[in-house]
Each structure stands twice: as structure tokens, then as C-alpha cells.
Amino acid sequence: MTGISDEAPAVTDTLTLLSPAKLNLFLHITGRRPDGYHLLETVFQLLDYGDELRFQRRDDGVISLSPAIPGVAEQDNLIWRAAYRLREAYGQPEMGANITLLKRLPMGGGLGGGSSNAAISLRALNQLWNLQCSEDELAALGLNLGADVPVFVRGRTAYATGVGEILQAIEMPRQWFAVLTPPIAVPTAKIFSDLTLTRDTHPCTIRALADRGWFAQTRNDCEPVVRQAYPAVNALIERMQNFAPTRMTGTGSSVFAMVSSKAEAERIVRDCADIAQGFVARGINHLPVVSS
Numbered sequence: 092m093t094g095i096s097d098e099a100p101a102v103t104d105t106l107t108l109l110s111p112a113k114l115n116l117f118l119h120i121t122g123r124r125p126d127g128y129h130l131l132e133t134v135f136q137l138l139d140y141g142d143e144l145r146f147q148r149r150d151d152g153v154i155s156l157s158p159a160i161p162g163v164a165e166q167d168n169l170i171w172r173a174a175y176r177l178r179e180a181y182g183q184p185e186m187g188a189n190i191t192l193l194k195r196l197p198m199g200g201g202l203g204g205g206s207s208n209a210a211i212s213l214r215a216l217n218q219l220w221n222l223q224c225s226e227d228e229l230a231a232l233g234l235n236l237g238a239d240v241p242v243f244v245r246g247r248t249a250y251a252t253g254v255g256e257i258l259q260a261i262e263m264p265r266q267w268f269a270v271l272t273p274p275i276a277v278p279t280a281k282i283f284s285d286l287t288l289t290r291d292t293h294p295c296t297i298r299a300l301a302d303r304g305w306f307a308q309t310r311n312d313c314e315p316v317v318r319q320a321y322p323a324v325n326a327l328i329e330r331m332q333n334f335a336p337t338r339m340t341g342t343g344s345s346v347f348a349m350v351s352s353k354a355e356a357e358r359i360v361r362d363c364a365d366i367a368q369g370f371v372a373r374g375i376n377h378l379p380v381v382s383s
């Protein structure tokens with residue numbers, strides 16, 4: 092599975108792309124908007140692991156998606172919604188596609204799989220339908236689908252503020268990660284409405300992240316709330332901390348440990364297999380460009 096910049100023919104009607112996971116390397120809640128949404132400060136770290144999406148152009152206006160995701164109606168699937176929004180805003184009724192999804196990422200685990208699927212669909216169909224939308228146009232369309240969509244549209248590991256939509260690309264060291272998900276889902280809304288959630292963390296600024304000690308100077312403000320409410324997450328963090336610096340991503344339930352080799356990451360995944368499912372991934376700073 093690769094980007095297509097090197098190997099695609101000049102005119103293509105099929106694309107197979109990685110739809111990567113993200114980690115929130117830290118998550119500071121710095122305030123609230125008047126509408127109640129929380130203001131964040133985070134680094135979205137893109138990973139070299141994720142779902143796979145295959146797009147085949149068709150010219151009869153049909154957009155088909157398979158296989159269906161159990162529990163997600165087609166019209167709620169972010170891939171389908173992204174495709175329709177894009178065609179509605181910039182396309183023609185005869186534009187269509189067969190889209191195939193190989194789902195590897197757990198859903199609702201804070202790994203951004205749905206948002207990533209939406210963004211990769213916008214990027215791919217923009218090309219297959221030859222719409223020539225700018226990255227800004229796709230990111231704006233994506234933001235309407237979810238706060239985490241724009242970072243995947245831009246395809247760069249990024250420092251983010253606002254609700255995650257104000258992005259500044261950042262180059263992080265290409266760290267290895269063990270990423271583990273316990274068999275529970277954490278509803279984002281429940282965590283953001285918790286009365287004990289810290290909502291006034293001082294932003295650390297992008298410059299502080301160049302410091303080698305950035306991990307110790309940052310945190311995930313949602314982590315104490317989730318650990319308190321979900322013993323499975325708490326137990327997983329306690330186990331992983333024995334091996335390496337460990338933190339929850341997003342509002343959970345997934346947890347990552349940061350290590351310097353693939354072998355160390357594999358060992359952590361193995362040693363936690365009785366309480367969580369996991370994978371090994373390496374950080375990437377940018378996705379391959381989608382261009383023909």
C-alpha cells in the first residue's frame with residue numbers, strides 16, 4: 092500500500108491509499124468556546140498504520156461503499172458523507188465511485204479512523220473526478236464532517252489549536268509506537284461533559300516541543316477522567332508504564348507507548364495481549380502526495 096506519486100500512470104481511474112491513524116501526543120484543554128466546545132492544544136501525530144481505501148471511478152453517478160461497517164448506516168458512514176458533500180459542492184451528478192474499505196483501526200478508540208477515512212476520500216475523489224479543489228477547500232469541507240478531518244486532509248503531522256482545526260505542520264522524530272485498545276469504547280461527549288475535567292491548562296506553545304523533554308511537560312487532560320471511569324483503560328496504562336512512557340490518545344480508549352525500536356513496541360503489544368488488542372506503528376510526518 093503506497094501513495095501514488097511514484098507509480099501511478101498519468102491518467103488513473105483507480106487509487107489504493109493508506110487511511111492512517113493519528114495519535115494525540117498530548118491533549119491540553121485550554122478553554123471553552125461560547126457554544127460549549129472545548130478549545131484544545133495538541134499534536135496530531137500521523138502513523139504509518141491504518142485502514143486501506145480503494146477507489147474506482149465510475150461515470151454513472153453511483154457511489155457504492157463496501158463492505159458496510161456493522162452498526163453504521165451507509166448515510167452515516169463518513170466515507171459516503173465525504174463523497175456526497177464533495178460531489179454536491181464541486182462535482183457533477185454523473186460522478187460516481189466504487190469504494191472498498193479494509194478496516195483495521197478500532198472505532199471510537201481515539202485513533203481518528205473515521206475522520207481519516209473521510210479525509211482520504213476527499214483527497215482521492217478530488218483527484219479521480221479531476222475537481223482541482225485546493226487543500227484549503229477540502230479542509231473546510233472536512234471540518235464540517237468532524238474536527239479531526241482537516242489534519243488528515245492536509246496529510247501532515249501538526250500542532251493544533253482551536254478545536255483542532257488551526258494547524259501548523261511540525262516535524263517530529265520518527266518514533267516507534269505500541270498502540271493498544273482495550274475492549275471498551277469511550278464516548279467523547281461523556282468525557283467533555285465531566286465536571287472534574289481540567290479545562291484551564293496553559294498552552295505550551297509549538298516552540299516548547301523542540302525540547303527533548305516535551306513529553307514530561309505535556310499531558311492528556313482527558314486521561315484522569317477516563318482512567319477513573321474505565322478501569323480497563325487504567326489497568327492498561329499501568330501495565331504499559333512498566334515498559335515505556337505511556338499516554339492515552341484523544342478521549343481514549345486507545346493508549347500508546349513511545350519507544351525507540353520496532354522490537355520494543357512488538358514486545359509491549361505481546362505483553363498486553365491478554366487485556367488489549369494492538370499494533371505497532373511508526374510516526375510519519377507526511378502522507379504521500381495524491382497526484383497523477
Ligand SMILES: C[C@@](CO)(OP(=O)(O)O)[C@H](O)COP(=O)(O)OP(=O)(O)OC[C@H]1O[C@@H](n2ccc(N)nc2=O)[C@H](O)[C@@H]1O
Binds near residue numbers: 115131202238239
Ligand atoms: C478530542 C478529540 C481529539 O482528537 O478526540 P477523539 O475523538 O480523537 O478521541 C477530537 O477532537 C474530538 O473531535 P470530534 O470527533 O469532532 O468530536 P465529536 O465526537 O463530534 O464530539 C462529541 C461531543 O464532544 C464535545 N466536544 C468535542 C470536541 C471538542 N473540542 N469539544 C467538545 O466539547 C461536544 O459536546 C461534542 O458534541
Ligand SMILES: Nc1ncnc2c1ncn2[C@@H]1O[C@H](COP(=O)(O)OP(=O)(O)O)[C@@H](O)[C@H]1O
Binds near residue numbers: 170
Ligand atoms: N468510515 C468510518 N470509520 C469509522 N467510524 C465511522 C466511519 N463512519 C462513521 N463512523 C462513526 O464515527 C465514530 C468515531 O469513529 P473513529 O473516528 O474511528 O473514532 P475516534 O473519533 O474515537 O478516533 C464511530 O464510532 C462510528 O460510529
